Each structure stands twice: as C-alpha cells, then as structure tokens.
Amino acid sequence: MKLYTDCIPCIISQTVKLSADLGLKPDDQKKLLREVLLLSSEVSYDRSPPHIAKEVYRLIHKILKNPDPYRKVKEKYNQLALKFYPSLKEEVKNSRDRFKKAVKLSIAGNVIDFGSNRKFSLEKTIKDALRKRLSVDHTGSLKRSLIEASKVLYLGDNAGETVFDRILIEEFPEKQIYYGVRGSPVINDATLKDALACGLDSVAHLISNGSDAPGTILEDCSFEFKSVFDQSDLVIAKGQGNYETLNEVGGKKIFFLFMVKCPVIAADAGCPVGGYVVMENKSG
Amino acid sequence: MKLYTDCIPCIISQTVKLSADLGLKPDDQKKLLREVLLLSSEVSYDRSPPHIAKEVYRLIHKILKNPDPYRKVKEKYNQLALKFYPSLKEEVKNSRDRFKKAVKLSIAGNVIDFGSNRKFSLEKTIKDALRKRLSVDHTGSLKRSLIEASKVLYLGDNAGETVFDRILIEEFPEKQIYYGVRGSPVINDATLKDALACGLDSVAHLISNGSDAPGTILEDCSFEFKSVFDQSDLVIAKGQGNYETLNEVGGKKIFFLFMVKCPVIAADAGCPVGGYVVMENKSG
Structure with missing residues (x-):
C-alpha cells in the first residue's frame, strides 16, 4: 500500500509523542522532529508507510543512543x-x-x-x-x-x-x-x-x-x-x-x-x- | 507563546486537510506538503505558531495561485x-x-x-x-x-x-x-x-x-x-x-x-x- 498524505502528519505526531514517552531531552526532541520533518519532505510517497517509519525509528535509535528503547x-x-x-x-x-x-x-x-x-x-x-x-x-x-x-x-x-x-x-x-x-x-x-x-x-x-x-x-x-x-x-x-x-x-x-x-x-x-x-x- | 513541538504535527495535519478541502490536485497537495515539511524542519521553534502558519498559508496561496481561497x-x-x-x-x-x-x-x-x-x-x-x-x-x-x-x-x-x-x-x-x-x-x-x-x-x-x-x-x-x-x-x-x-x-x-x-x-x-x-x- 502506498503512503497516503494523511500518513505524514500521523508519523510526525507519533514522533513527537514517542520522543516524549522515551524521555528524550527537549533539545533532542526538537532535533529529532526536525530530522523527521526533513526526511518526510524528501522521501518517496510511492512506497508504504513502514518504509518511512523504518527511517524514523533509525533516527530515534541514533538520537537516543539506544537500539532497542522498547x-x-x-x-x-x-x-x-x-x-x-x-x-x-x-x-x-x-x-x-x-x-x-x-x-x-x-x-x-x-x-x-x-x-x-x-x-x-x-x-x-x-x-x-x-x-x-x-x-x-x-x-x-x-x-x-x-x-x-x-x-x-x-x-x-x-x-x-x-x-x-x-x-x-x-x-x-x-x-x-x-x-x-x-x-x-x-x-x-x-x-x-x-x-x-x-x-x-x-x-x-x-x-x-x-x-x-x-x-x-x-x-x-x-x-x-x-x-x-x-x-x-x-x-x-x-x-x-x-x-x-x-x-x-x-x-x-x-x-x-x-x-x-x-x-x-x-x-x-x-x-x-x-x-x-x-x-x-x-x-x- | 512559543511554538510547542505538538504544534508541528497539527500544522502538518491542517495542511493536508486544507489542501484537500481547497481542491488542490493530488500532485499539488504532495508538493505543498513537502514544502511545508521542509519549512517546518527549518523554522525557528522560538517563535509563535502564527509565525509558521503565516509562511504555510503563503505557500498555499502560491500553489493555489489564489491569494484569498476562503x-x-x-x-x-x-x-x-x-x-x-x-x-x-x-x-x-x-x-x-x-x-x-x-x-x-x-x-x-x-x-x-x-x-x-x-x-x-x-x-x-x-x-x-x-x-x-x-x-x-x-x-x-x-x-x-x-x-x-x-x-x-x-x-x-x-x-x-x-x-x-x-x-x-x-x-x-x-x-x-x-x-x-x-x-x-x-x-x-x-x-x-x-x-x-x-x-x-x-x-x-x-x-x-x-x-x-x-x-x-x-x-x-x-x-x-x-x-x-x-x-x-x-x-x-x-x-x-x-x-x-x-x-x-x-x-x-x-x-x-x-x-x-x-x-x-x-x-x-x-x-x-x-x-x-x-x-x-x-x-x-
């Protein structure tokens, strides 16, 4: 299933919520948010939502310095x-x-x-x-x-x-x-x-x-x-x-x-x- | 009031909804979405939500070629x-x-x-x-x-x-x-x-x-x-x-x-x- 444009605000919203839940510091939350926004502005919309979610979680793990926060x-x-x-x-x-x-x-x-x-x-x-x-x-x-x-x-x-x-x-x-x-x-x-x-x-x-x-x-x-x-x-x-x-x-x-x-x-x-x-x- | 990180997914979500409501073609909806995402990744988070909303609506007017869609x-x-x-x-x-x-x-x-x-x-x-x-x-x-x-x-x-x-x-x-x-x-x-x-x-x-x-x-x-x-x-x-x-x-x-x-x-x-x-x- 290709990404719908409605998926993008949902991914951004998940990023904001998860980064707070996972205890990221405010500056890191903003850094992550900016990176996810940039990624979302560039990524192909002809692929499925998990394609972009995969990249988002890689960013989360990188910024958290934790490959398995859950x-x-x-x-x-x-x-x-x-x-x-x-x-x-x-x-x-x-x-x-x-x-x-x-x-x-x-x-x-x-x-x-x-x-x-x-x-x-x-x-x-x-x-x-x-x-x-x-x-x-x-x-x-x-x-x-x-x-x-x-x-x-x-x-x-x-x-x-x-x-x-x-x-x-x-x-x-x-x-x-x-x-x-x-x-x-x-x-x-x-x-x-x-x-x-x-x-x-x-x-x-x-x-x-x-x-x-x-x-x-x-x-x-x-x-x-x-x-x-x-x-x-x-x-x-x-x-x-x-x-x-x-x-x-x-x-x-x-x-x-x-x-x-x-x-x-x-x-x-x-x-x-x-x-x-x-x-x-x-x-x- | 400074922007909260929660404001960003809301602005992105509004963009998606409004661009559909305003009858933008699917390709233009995606173009606008990408531009708003890029803008949101770069804008200062030390300013108020209307600062970024102003820029978003300028983009909407530009892509719609209509300075007053409402x-x-x-x-x-x-x-x-x-x-x-x-x-x-x-x-x-x-x-x-x-x-x-x-x-x-x-x-x-x-x-x-x-x-x-x-x-x-x-x-x-x-x-x-x-x-x-x-x-x-x-x-x-x-x-x-x-x-x-x-x-x-x-x-x-x-x-x-x-x-x-x-x-x-x-x-x-x-x-x-x-x-x-x-x-x-x-x-x-x-x-x-x-x-x-x-x-x-x-x-x-x-x-x-x-x-x-x-x-x-x-x-x-x-x-x-x-x-x-x-x-x-x-x-x-x-x-x-x-x-x-x-x-x-x-x-x-x-x-x-x-x-x-x-x-x-x-x-x-x-x-x-x-x-x-x-x-x-x-x-x-």
Whole structure:
C-alpha cells in the first residue's frame, strides 16, 4: 500500500509523542522532529508507510543512543500475555468454533502496539474480542487454505501478541509452521528474543526477516527469509505494518489478520477503525 | 507563546486537510506538503505558531495561485452571522448581566474558524454559549478596565465573528474604539472587507494591521497599527492566534477572549478544550 498524505502528519505526531514517552531531552526532541520533518519532505510517497517509519525509528535509535528503547515494554507485555495464556486456551477449548475463536483472539493481541496507539487495556480487548464480529471475514477461506497447505509462514507483529499467535498456531499442529519476526528492534515489534520468551519455538520454526522495518519489506529481507516466503503455500500476516507492505504482493496466498488502527487503513480496507479484519489478498 | 513541538504535527495535519478541502490536485497537495515539511524542519521553534502558519498559508496561496481561497467562506459566514444579529441583540438586552452575556456571545463567534476546526454548528454554539461558564473569568477586571479606558483597540479574529464582536463593542458606545483586522487574507480571518460587510465601521474605527499572519505579530504590523496599539489604554484580543502572538507582550493591558481549540492552548491557559476564556495578561 502506498503512503497516503494523511500518513505524514500521523508519523510526525507519533514522533513527537514517542520522543516524549522515551524521555528524550527537549533539545533532542526538537532535533529529532526536525530530522523527521526533513526526511518526510524528501522521501518517496510511492512506497508504504513502514518504509518511512523504518527511517524514523533509525533516527530515534541514533538520537537516543539506544537500539532497542522498547526492550522493557516488550518484556512486560511478553510476561503479561503469557499470564493470559491458560485462560485463552480455555476459551478456545470451550468454543463451538475453536478456529474462529482462536483467530479473533490472535487479532485481539494485535492491540499491543506502541506505534499507533499507546493507551489500551489488554484485558478489556480480550473480553471484547470474544463477542466481536469480524469486519472483514475470510475465515472460511483461511481455514480451507490451511487444510490444503503443508508449509505455512506466519508473520508476527508485536511482542506479547506472539502469545496470541501461538494460541492460533496450536490449532493446526500437523502443519510445518514458520514464525517470522523482525530482524532488529523497531518500536515494540517482536524479534527472535520475544518469540522465544513466549515459547513460539515449541510450535514453529522461528525465523528472523533480517529487516528493521515495522512491516515486511521483501526487498529488505534476508535471502533465507525470502526463500521461506517463496516456498510457503500460505502466508498469515499479522498487523497493519504487514498489511501495508504485503497487500500488493502478487503470486502468493496471503491472509491479513489485524485490528484497524487508523482512518487511512479503515478507508483502504473498507471497515471502521477498531474493526477486526481477516482478509485474503486479491492477488494471491 | 512559543511554538510547542505538538504544534508541528497539527500544522502538518491542517495542511493536508486544507489542501484537500481547497481542491488542490493530488500532485499539488504532495508538493505543498513537502514544502511545508521542509519549512517546518527549518523554522525557528522560538517563535509563535502564527509565525509558521503565516509562511504555510503563503505557500498555499502560491500553489493555489489564489491569494484569498476562503473568500466565499468568509462571505457566507459574514451573511450568516448578520442573520443572527437581531436575536443576539435581543439576548443581550434581556439579560441580567448584559456585559457578561455580550462577552460570552463574542467568544461563541470565535467558533467560526477554518484553521483549527472545520466542523461546527454556529447555531448550537450560540445556544450553548448562553448557559456556558467561563473557564477563565476575568470579566470583572475587563469591565473595570473598560470603564477607566478611553481609547480601546479591539483585535478581531475571523470573518463572521466580527458580528459577535460588534455586539460586545455596542455595549460601550462612549469609548473610542479601534477595530483591528488582518492586513491580507489568511485562512478565514477577517480583513477590512469583512469588517465592513458586518457593519463594524458604524461602531469603531477600522484599522488593518498590515500583516498576513493569523495573529498579531507586532514587528510585522504597519507603523499606523503599532501607533494605535501603543496609544490604546486597553487591548481586547480575540482568538487563539492573537493570544499566541501577544500573551508575552509587556507594558500593555490586554484581555484575551477566545474559545480553546487545541490541547496545547488548553495546557498553556490551564483550561479544557472547548472552554471559554476571558484572560487578563500578566505582564500588563
């Protein structure tokens, strides 16, 4: 998905909020803001939002002199999500439609996002998810595709959300699953460390994508990751960042599972902000 | 008031929205956005928001090839406000505290602002104003200052709002009143044309400030305007833009009358967004 002009003020706004949240000194906040403004004035608008977000977070890390400012936040949400694991399993177990319940819960986990929304209640989101209707519902097609597939690449999004992904992955134990994560820290996105902390290695082959973009920019990804992507029968991509970077990729069956977090994506996906989406790509 | 870093994403966001509202072609929208981003990356953050807004609107006018894109909007609101004039006069006449009622109504008129909020109902705002409490209420001091003053400079803000200012000005007919307006069009701010259209010349000496900033940047203003400013016993300044540019000016008794339209001003003035403010300057 190409950047919309509306994405730019949102990126600038995120920069201002995050730089305050991360404790940057006022002078450094202004320095970062100026650099992000300059970058935004020069960058190509023909690429996806994660292309520019990647550059913004590189600047943040440089000015903070910290390559992983969300480390503690990620650890906190890994632990918090793990505490929910038994009750989530119970919810799925007691459900008439286990698969759909697991899908909804995996989308609920997508709320743990410090890029677009920093205020959320994980508990309330889980509760709401249990009776939530999907705004876009290609779950039937996803289920059929899963039955047919043997090799599945599941692309994670945020740390902690990985636990919710695990709940869904555990619903198809007979498949060969690869769980893809970011190659380097960006916002609170899951890296190998987070996937391991949440026990994803017990249900999937973990693979880093080799990139520090908050999405999956294939040309940035490692050769190994691209091979797995190419060889997969099916890709399940979590979160807006993966949607924004992969929704125009052709020749591959991809399902996007995410919570709609902004008006731009709402308009693009044709559903309301806050909506839950299970969407099959058109070009697959 | 110096620019806060939070003002920058707001200015960028306004640029995106206004350029769409004003019918700029997509390529021109992007061109304008890039220019505003570059400008925002270079501009001094030690000046007030109207300093940068002035430059932004110059860019908008240049790219639109139209020095007054809000002309029709301004004419519409001049006419609409004039329709309310008789009922507003009636409200004031039937009030136990005429002065306070007139003050509140003049602040209600401040809602006609296409810079910060483009969606509003003038009728509903007037209705609400009649029973609204002032968030900051220096009306008593304003009234006393008016009694003592002989020469008063009243600084208008938006077109149409001028009618509401007239209602207030008509409450002190014995004073020598100057009504100041912007020197050139910027957003929907009132110029001489709008003040004349609303009959302000029947209650005050009209004076252009000679500047195209959406506020009163004294060093930008004409010699004539500055003389009137200097010689006034009292300045009544309407709107956030005048507050942002004059709230640190010393040696002059200034009262700021405005509706709070953003979190930055809310924090600065210590009251909620949507609040009505009558504030005496500290340095007067």
